Amino acid sequence: MYLQSNMIYTITANTEGWELFVNSLLPMIMGAIQYTIPLTLISFVLGLLLALLTAMMRISKSKLLHAPAVVYVSAIRGTPLLVQLFIIFYGLPTIGLTIDPFPSAIIAFTLNVGAYASEIIRASILSVPKGQWEAAITIGMSRTTALRRIILPQATRVSVPPLSNSFISLVKDTSLASLILVAELFRKAQEIAARTYDFLLLYVEAALIYWVICFILSLVQTVIEKRLDRYVDK
Amino acid sequence: MFLSIQGLAKSFGANQVLKDIDVNIEKGKVLSIIGPSGSGKTTLLRCLNSLEEPDKGIFTFNDGLSLDFEKKISKQEILKLRQKSGMVFQSYNLFPHKTAFENVTEGPLIVQKRKKAEVKELAEGLLEKVGLKDKMDLYPHQLSGGQQQRVGIARALAMEPELMLFDEPTSALDPELIGEVLTVIKDLARDNWTMVIVTHELQFAAEVSDEVLFMDGGYIVEQGTPEQVLKSPKEERTKQFLQRILNPA
Ligand SMILES: Nc1ncnc2c1ncn2[C@@H]1O[C@H](COP(=O)(O)OP(=O)(O)OP(=O)(O)O)[C@@H](O)[C@H]1O
Numbered sequence: 061m062y063l064q065s066n067m068i069y070t071i072t073a074n075t076e077g078w079e080l081f082v083n084s085l086l087p088m089i090m091g092a093i094q095y096t097i098p099l100t101l102i103s104f105v106l107g108l109l110l111a112l113l114t115a116m117m118r119i120s121k122s123k124l125l126h127a128p129a130v131v132y133v134s135a136i137r138g139t140p141l142l143v144q145l146f147i148i149f150y151g152l153p154t155i156g157l158t159i160d161p162f163p164s165a166i167i168a169f170t171l172n173v174g175a176y177a178s179e180i181i182r183a184s185i186l187s188v189p190k191g192q193w194e195a196a197i198t199i200g201m202s203r204t205t206a207l208r209r210i211i212l213p214q215a216t217r218v219s220v221p222p223l224s225n226s227f228i229s230l231v232k233d234t235s236l237a238s239l240i241l242v243a244e245l246f247r248k249a250q251e252i253a254a255r256t257y258d259f260l261l262l263y264v265e266a267a268l269i270y271w272v273i274c275f276i277l278s279l280v281q282t283v284i285e286k287r288l289d290r291y292v293d294k
Numbered sequence: 295m296f297l298s299i300q301g302l303a304k305s306f307g308a309n310q311v312l313k314d315i316d317v318n319i320e321k322g323k324v325l326s327i328i329g330p331s332g333s334g335k336t337t338l339l340r341c342l343n344s345l346e347e348p349d350k351g352i353f354t355f356n357d358g359l360s361l362d363f364e365k366k367i368s369k370q371e372i373l374k375l376r377q378k379s380g381m382v383f384q385s386y387n388l389f390p391h392k393t394a395f396e397n398v399t400e401g402p403l404i405v406q407k408r409k410k411a412e413v414k415e416l417a418e419g420l421l422e423k424v425g426l427k428d429k430m431d432l433y434p435h436q437l438s439g440g441q442q443q444r445v446g447i448a449r450a451l452a453m454e455p456e457l458m459l460f461d462e463p464t465s466a467l468d469p470e471l472i473g474e475v476l477t478v479i480k481d482l483a484r485d486n487w488t489m490v491i492v493t494h495e496l497q498f499a500a501e502v503s504d505e506v507l508f509m510d511g512g513y514i515v516e517q518g519t520p521e522q523v524l525k526s527p528k529e530e531r532t533k534q535f536l537q538r539i540l541n542p543a
Pocket residue numbers: 306309311329330331332333334335336337338
């Protein structure tokens with residue numbers, strides 16, 4: 061069969077219960093390490109860059125920059141992620157543009173993070189009091205320098221909790237990539253379930269692994285927030 | 295003469311806030327602006343460094359720089375104008391993610407690109423001058439309002455501007471903290487800094503100013519020495535305003 065991992069051959073239709081759980085753990089974790097986590101990290105980093113650019117365009121007074129950013133955010137937010145994935149992976153080949161599963165997923169998730177995070181970043185920049193811009197400008201800073209040295213560091217503090225939520229959502233959303241054949245965590249679970257018919261056990265197992273990953277991430281979030289809090293009154 | 299302004303006007307939409315104002319700012323002198331709320335004091339001050347861009351008005355500086363706001367003004371010219379003055383805000387506007395020391399060094403280091411060692415010495419000197427050398431590694435939220443405002447003054451001084459602008463520098467402060475900030479400003483006056491101060495502290499204005507300017511409804515109603523304007527005003531509106539402040543009941 062097309063199952064990649066050797067470990068899976070130790071799992072047969074007769075493997076059951078605890079043994080099935082333990083034997084499935086490694087292939088699923090491998091799926092997470094090889095695909096789920098890289099997919100999340102790469103899409104999130106690229107998405108944040110795209111989001112920052114989009115937020116700047118939306119804040120800009122130039123219509124020429126503003127309009128495309130608004131359309132992009134609206135289109136991504138107004139359409140299902142799964143549909144976007146299908147357009148890129150199954151749709152584009154029709155016009156001669158074939159992209160492998162993993163890069164297809166990267167593109168779709170990056171576009172998604174870019175749109176949602178741009179709203180978060182924009183709101184956090186706007187939440188910094190106008191007096192901060194004015195203070196920066198009166199000591200001679202250009203708008204760009206003021207943004208980089210004065211505004212963004214303060215906006216970061218505001219945007220970390222919502223961006224962490226986006227990040228955690230992204231971890232879970234990568235399970236959709238199973239539907240365009242990316243061999244990530246949930247696809248591994250589906251493959252094993254297809255051989256053993258033990259859907260409940262395997263899908264619950266997959267859920268538990270997602271939960272552990274997200275739990276660790278929320279601990280990291282707390283650490284980051286604490287560090288950023290050092291100059292904030294409490 | 296440091297700066298002469300003629301025909302300054304500024305509107306926000308249909309609301310004309312400054313109506314054809316002439317002001318002269320003398321080198322080494324302190325000019326105080328008083329007047330009722332909404333009379334345009336802050337707007338006038340903010341026009342002086344183009345935080346609000348005037349609709350109209352001719353600014354002529356002693357070094358020959360001249361800006362006519364009825365014509366198109368380049369970014370370079372605005373930048374030159376801003377470099378001439380330092381601003382102290384009513385609500386301090388310190389950078390909360392930077393220590394007192396870093397607030398002061400930010401401009402010289404990043405904007406003026408001066409040497410680190412030189413800037414360190416400058417900042418320590420200024421923080422000493424405002425009485426906060428021992429607090430220089432604290433963040434703004436760890437300082438009292440009066441201390442924050444003194445850092446704000448040091449931050450503005452660090453750019454070595456020719457003109458210092460103050461917008462009600464003590465009106466956000468608890469009464470017991472006002473004195474320490476006014477003392478610092480009085481020291482600057484003694485050192486012959488050129489300053490424009492918007493204030494409601496009439497006693498302080500009387501002590502520190504060379505000239506007092508009373509504004510109402512977007513006009514300069516009366517100007518002169520503190521004795522003239524505060525002790526024996528000629529205009530009815532000035533008299534009423536002073537009455538109201540001195541006997542608030
Ligand atoms: N950015 C702005 N947009 C619109 N209107 C403004 C703006 N800034 C000031 N104004 C209006 O201009 C008028 C003068 O305001 P300004 O702040 O200069 O008065 P002020 O004399 O400093 O008053 P106060 O003593 O209360 O500080 C007010 O009617 C105010 O509402």
